Amino acid sequence: MSGDLMPTETAAAMPPDNRHRLELIEVELVGGHPPILFRPGFNLIHGDQTTGKTTLVKLIRAMLGSMPKKLPPEVVEHVTAIRGRVYLGPAIWNVYRPRTTTADALVEVSEEEPAANREPVSLRLPVKGRTRSYSLFLLDQLGIPAIDVPKGSKTANGAADPVTMTDWLTYCIITGNEIDTELMGSGDNWQNNKRQWVFQLAYGLYDPAEAHQRARLRSLELQIAGFDQAAEVREKFLAETPFADRNVLQEHIAARRHELERVIAERSAIAQEVVAIPGVEEIRRTLLAARTRRADLADRVTRIRAQLQDLHDLHKQLSSQSARFTRAIVADEWLVDFDFLVCPRCGNDVVPARTEPDKCYLCLQHPRPAPSRADMLAEQDRIANQITETADVINNRSNALSTLESEVRNLDVTISEIARQLDRHTTAFVSDRANALEHSAAQQARLESEIRNFRTYAELLERHERDLENREELQEQLDAVKAQLKSRKLDLGEGEENIKALERRLLEYLRKLRPGGLGGQLTVSINRTTYEPIVSGRAFEELSSQGLTTLVNIAHALAHHTVAIDRNLPMPGLLILDGVSANAGHEGFDLDRVSDVYRLLSDVGKRYRGRLQIVAVDNEVDRSIILQYAKFSVLTLTQEKKLIRPDQSSNR
Known part of the structure; x- marks a missing residue:
C-alpha cells in the first residue's frame, strides 16, 4: 500500500470493554510528521531501511513510557513533542508528551468523552514520581497494580524499586535490536530483573497484598534500625556522664538553680551598697x-x-x-x-x-x-x-x-x-x-x-x-507483620495453571510458524526460575540462528498477550514487533515462515480485535505478502518519504 494514512475503524463492533486495553488511535510527531491513524487489531508499518520505522517505535514507546536519551539528530531538531489519542481501558484519552528526558517533564492528558453529567478530566503529570506521575496514571487507567518490589532477587527484603509503565512495556514493544538476539531485554541485568518481576505480577506468582506487607516490613525494619543506631550513640554519650538517671539529673538542675539565685542576690546586694555610700x-x-x-x-x-x-x-x-x-x-x-x-x-x-x-x-x-x-x-x-x-x-x-x-x-x-x-x-x-x-x-x-x-x-x-x-511500638507492629506474612501462604496453584496455559499457547503458535533447525519433536516449557522459554530442550540463548530466535520471540510475545486476555491477567493490550522479517532468508526463516508470521498476526489481531492491538513493523518484504495484507497498512515509508517531514507536519 503506498498511502501514509488509513482511517481508523470505529469501535461500534468492538467486544466488551477490556480493562487492560491499550490501543493507539492516532500518533502525531509534532513538528516532524502528520498524524498516523491506527486501527483495532492488526496494523502494518513497512518501508525501506533507514526511513524512520525504528525511530517511530522508539517515539511511541516514549509517549507511553520513558524518553530515550539518544535519538536521531533529525528528531531532536524537528520533533518537539508526541501527541496521541489512545484507548486506556474503556476510555479515550488525549496525550501530549514533550520530547524531553527530564524526570519532572509534564505530560498533559485529557479525557475525550467523559461519562454523562461529568466534566472531562484534564491533568498535567510529571513523568516520574512516587505518589503522582504519568506512569502511575497509565497503570491506574489500565487496571495494572502499581507496587514496589525488592531490588535484586525475587525474595530480597532490601531496598524497594517501583515497577513502572516502562517495565510493563517490555512485554508490549519488541524492538528491532532484540527481536533476533534476546528475550525482552534479558541481555541487561536490571531490565531482565524487571522483566521477571512483571512476569510474577502478571501470572499471579507475586501477591500485591504480600508486596505491600513486605514493603511495610522493610520500612519498619529500617525505622527500628535507625532508632537502635541513635539509641546506641545516646547511650554511649550518657554513659560517660553521671546523669544517665532522670531523677539525679533533675536534682542537679534544681541545685544549680538554687545556687544561681543566691549568686544573683549577692550581686544585687553589692549594687545596693553602692547607693548607700554617703553623697x-x-x-x-x-x-x-x-x-x-x-x-x-x-x-x-x-x-x-x-x-x-x-x-x-x-x-x-x-x-x-x-x-x-x-x-x-x-x-x-x-x-x-x-x-x-x-x-x-x-x-x-x-x-x-x-x-x-x-x-x-x-x-x-x-x-x-x-x-x-x-x-x-x-x-x-x-x-x-x-x-x-x-x-x-x-x-x-x-x-x-x-x-x-x-x-x-x-x-x-x-x-x-x-x-x-x-x-x-x-x-x-x-x-x-x-x-x-x-x-x-x-x-x-x-x-x-x-x-x-x-x-x-x-x-x-x-x-x-x-x-x-516508639521502638517498642514499632517492634510490636513488626512482629504483627511477620506473623501475617508467615500465616499467608501464596496460592501458587493458579499461577502454575497460568504458566501452563502460556506453555500450551506458545507451543500452538510455534507449530503454526513451523520453525526449522530444532530436530525431533517440538516441545515448549517455561523455566520456573528465569521465566524464559525452553524450546525442544534448548534455552533461549541456545537457539541455533537469528531466524529461529525471531520466530520464538514473536510466538512468545504473542502468547503472553492472548493468554493474559483469556485468563484476565494484567497485561497492557498492545504488541509492537519491530523487524518481523529482518532475518528472512536466514536459516530456519525463509519466505514461507514470513508468510506464516503475517498469517498468525492477522488471525490473532482479528480474533482479539478491540482487546489486543498488534503493530508489525517491517522492511519491504515479498510483494505478494505486501499485497495480501495491504488493507492492514497504516504507514509506508520510502527514501523519498521518510518519517521526519518537517514541511508536512501538522501545526495544531
Whole structure:
C-alpha cells in the first residue's frame, strides 16, 4: 500500500470493554510528521531501511513510557513533542508528551468523552514520581497494580524499586535490536530483573497484598534500625556522664538553680551598697537632672533651627515678590498681563482669534479689571512691612538660639564634672568590691553554663526514653507483620495453571510458524526460575540462528498477550514487533515462515480485535505478502518519504 494514512475503524463492533486495553488511535510527531491513524487489531508499518520505522517505535514507546536519551539528530531538531489519542481501558484519552528526558517533564492528558453529567478530566503529570506521575496514571487507567518490589532477587527484603509503565512495556514493544538476539531485554541485568518481576505480577506468582506487607516490613525494619543506631550513640554519650538517671539529673538542675539565685542576690546586694555610700545618691540625682535638662535644651535648639530655616525661606520669598512689584510699577503693568504663543498646559499653539476680543483667549473668560498704580504701591508697602517683621523675628530667634547653645555648652561642662565627682565617690568602693563582683560574675556564668548542659542532657535522655517507647511500638507492629506474612501462604496453584496455559499457547503458535533447525519433536516449557522459554530442550540463548530466535520471540510475545486476555491477567493490550522479517532468508526463516508470521498476526489481531492491538513493523518484504495484507497498512515509508517531514507536519 503506498498511502501514509488509513482511517481508523470505529469501535461500534468492538467486544466488551477490556480493562487492560491499550490501543493507539492516532500518533502525531509534532513538528516532524502528520498524524498516523491506527486501527483495532492488526496494523502494518513497512518501508525501506533507514526511513524512520525504528525511530517511530522508539517515539511511541516514549509517549507511553520513558524518553530515550539518544535519538536521531533529525528528531531532536524537528520533533518537539508526541501527541496521541489512545484507548486506556474503556476510555479515550488525549496525550501530549514533550520530547524531553527530564524526570519532572509534564505530560498533559485529557479525557475525550467523559461519562454523562461529568466534566472531562484534564491533568498535567510529571513523568516520574512516587505518589503522582504519568506512569502511575497509565497503570491506574489500565487496571495494572502499581507496587514496589525488592531490588535484586525475587525474595530480597532490601531496598524497594517501583515497577513502572516502562517495565510493563517490555512485554508490549519488541524492538528491532532484540527481536533476533534476546528475550525482552534479558541481555541487561536490571531490565531482565524487571522483566521477571512483571512476569510474577502478571501470572499471579507475586501477591500485591504480600508486596505491600513486605514493603511495610522493610520500612519498619529500617525505622527500628535507625532508632537502635541513635539509641546506641545516646547511650554511649550518657554513659560517660553521671546523669544517665532522670531523677539525679533533675536534682542537679534544681541545685544549680538554687545556687544561681543566691549568686544573683549577692550581686544585687553589692549594687545596693553602692547607693548607700554617703553623697552618691544625691550626686546621681543631680547628674540625672542635668542630663534631663540637657536633653530638653537640645530638643529646643533643634526646633529653633528648623524655625529659622523656615523664616529665612519666607524672607527670600517676600524679597523676591517685592522686586517683582517694583518692576511692575516701573512698567506700569499688572504681574500677570502676559501674551502666550503656546498653551502652558498642553503645548499647542494659541490663536487669539479663537474668542471675542474682550475675553481671555486662554480661559475664555472676561479678565478681571487691572489694579491701579496706587493699589500696587499699597501692596508693595504691605510686603515691605512683612519683610521688616520677618527680619525682626529672625533676629529674635537667632538670639534665643545663641542663648540655648551657650546653656547647652555650660551643661556639658557641668555634667562632666558631676560624672567625675560620682566616679571619685564610687571608685574606692568598686575597687574594694572588685574581687567579690568578679567572683560572683564568674560563678553566675559557670552556673548558667552548667544548667544549659544539664538541660541538654535532660532533652537527650527524654528523647532516648521516648524513642525506646516508639521502638517498642514499632517492634510490636513488626512482629504483627511477620506473623501475617508467615500465616499467608501464596496460592501458587493458579499461577502454575497460568504458566501452563502460556506453555500450551506458545507451543500452538510455534507449530503454526513451523520453525526449522530444532530436530525431533517440538516441545515448549517455561523455566520456573528465569521465566524464559525452553524450546525442544534448548534455552533461549541456545537457539541455533537469528531466524529461529525471531520466530520464538514473536510466538512468545504473542502468547503472553492472548493468554493474559483469556485468563484476565494484567497485561497492557498492545504488541509492537519491530523487524518481523529482518532475518528472512536466514536459516530456519525463509519466505514461507514470513508468510506464516503475517498469517498468525492477522488471525490473532482479528480474533482479539478491540482487546489486543498488534503493530508489525517491517522492511519491504515479498510483494505478494505486501499485497495480501495491504488493507492492514497504516504507514509506508520510502527514501523519498521518510518519517521526519518537517514541511508536512501538522501545526495544531
